[in-house]
Amino acid sequence: MNFMKRGILGITRKKGKSLILLAVIFILGNLISGAISIQQATGNVEKTIKERLGTAATVDLDHDTLNNMPEDEWMDFEPEELGVNLIKQIGDLPYVKYYDYSMEQWMGSESIEPYQGEEMDEDFMMDEEDEIPFQLKGINYAPIIDLEEGKATLTDGRVFTDEEIENGTAVAVISENLAAENNLEVGDTFTLVNNVYSYDYDTDEEDIVASRDVVLEVIGLFDPKSVTQESDEDSESNMMFMMEDPYYQNTMYVPNEIVIDETNYNWEETLKADDELAAMMKEEGEDASFEYYEPIYYLNNPEDIEPFREEVLPLLPELYTVISATDQYERISGPMESMSKLAKYVLIVAVAATILITGLVVLLFLRDRKRELGIYLSLGEKRSKVIGQILIEVMVVAVVGITLSLFSGNLLAGQVSDTIMNSDDSNQSEYYEGVYYPELESELTTEDVMDSYEVNLDASYVLGFYGIGLLTILISTVIPLIYIVRLNPKKILM
Amino acid sequence: MILEAKDLNYYYQDGEQRRYILKDTSISFEKGKFYTILGQSGSGKTTLLSLLSALDSPHSGEILFNDEDIKKIGYEKYRRNNIGIIFQSYNLIPTFTAVENVLVPMTITENEIPSDKETVAYNLLDYIGIVKNKADRLVNKLSGGEQQRVAIARALATNVELILADEPTGNLDEEMEQEIIDIFKRLAHEHGKCVIVVTHSNEIAVQSDQAFRLKKGVLSSYE
């Protein structure tokens, strides 16, 4: 008849009260388990979607804040430049797997033709008159991040060496299709033209005022197709990639120094040709550098984004901010966020209610039994063991109640979230007004988010619910236990 | 001396005044004797017994069990290992059977108990007059006299030498009362226990080996 056995007898000999307690815990347990189910499900969605969104991040002016600035303030605002030093400093943070900061430049060519795509509709055809169809993408990270990230695969040749990057050697990695189109192989050279245009605002005419050739050697070929593999089932997003395809096919990776050189040449010649513009630039006191970088950072894990953001923000000049690929989650998460929030509130309320109600019910039952408890104390039982007995009684019933509600609450959560998601489908706007960062964008949509939502009965939910449930019940016994500690057996028994 | 109380003082604060229930009370008890403490209602009998059974502590004075201060032993420990208490209102656990009630202190005490506790409990109950089929009944299905016997068996279950009883026959009729008193006599005289009973009944007092009278907080010998 030790305290554990007494606890078990306490349950079986007072079936009515045990059942009442069981019912209370079961009902409240359903709320808790339902809320946890939904939380877990939304949490999983966030995790998987963010994983799919990737770990890319950049720093840029905070366009949201800029757009909301009063106009006079906005006019006076002169953004500070992101220096290469700062970009590198950020890149050296431990969260960063690799990073790059590229300049881009569009160029034309007389010796090679752009790749037009195979069996494309008219709509997708590139503008015949496009005189600068080739995009040069400056590279500082020799292995080329796009290849590392699987946006393309290297099919022939090699990537850059560090020396080539440093010296701005005239080499390029171009797409397989572009090479085939022009009978180019690794080791061949080709020529691009850097044309400097002047623009006449009155006549709306463009003139070539200067021009120089850029001769590049092909050192590697890439195939961008691998990107679409991930989204094979989704025909809609395949289309999107086909649309982007020609641009990427005509993109050339070159050492960034080359792009800097060509950009500087272009600007200098433009200013020579345009006195007005030159005068204006002088007045404004702009230095002669036209380097402008959009850095791109790839972090080790999606979870690193928040700590990365926290460390980077203080380093940035005024009005700059960190933009990450996972920011897109907020835009496509749809009803997921509101459901997650709702579940959180339900959970808090349910836990509070459980602590209060279970605590009061147990207290009420204990008051009925104070003579029994007094007897144990008069027989010299330690208060800790009396408390232990009551804890056993409550916890055994709680485990049964919680186990029952584990399943029913999970089931309930599935039903409830189906209803919420179906009712919230309608007002989804796919349109996003904001700055578009191609490096950070993914083809994921709200639909993908919804599709990956699933109320599961997995180990983490089971453990989470048992943990929270039992802890809640344990806390709810605090008030009754204080009551036991204060019991005076003399007053009760004599 | 198995139990000795020295200069006990116990009072209730009545405004500025202290109303003494026990004033410099000293008393001592030996093994093998059946004692009664006689007093009218409100004279402080329960108070005295609660002090002797360590359910309450005096404002001053000390209580020695086998020459050791029970404070030093520890009240809880003293209760679980050294004494058996019997109350006027039985104080059994209503959801337990008679034998289960007797088993409870056996698992609480640190005293040596034969390993077959259940047999011990049945034998004890049998000795006190509760046969097997009654021993397996829930105690609230037993008569008052039977319940008090179960309570006595419970007090004896931990194999203690000191039994303290607060008006143990207060709720019983005369016939029952005499049977309970006979049990107490047997425990003292045949088993060498020290039995201390507080009562307002003269009939009980005259049957004891030694009787005290408690009046206005003062103890005196009663002849």
Ligand SMILES: Nc1ncnc2c1ncn2[C@@H]1O[C@H](COP(=O)(O)OP(=O)(O)O)[C@@H](O)[C@H]1O
């Ligand atoms: N909590 C209390 N406050 C004040 N006086 C009390 C309290 N409890 C008991 N008393 C008084 O103490 C006296 C002794 O009580 P008690 O020991 O129970 O007497 P008895 O058991 O002999 O009837 C009584 O006069 C009673 O009124």
Ligand SMILES: [Mg+2]
């Ligand atoms: Mg009394």
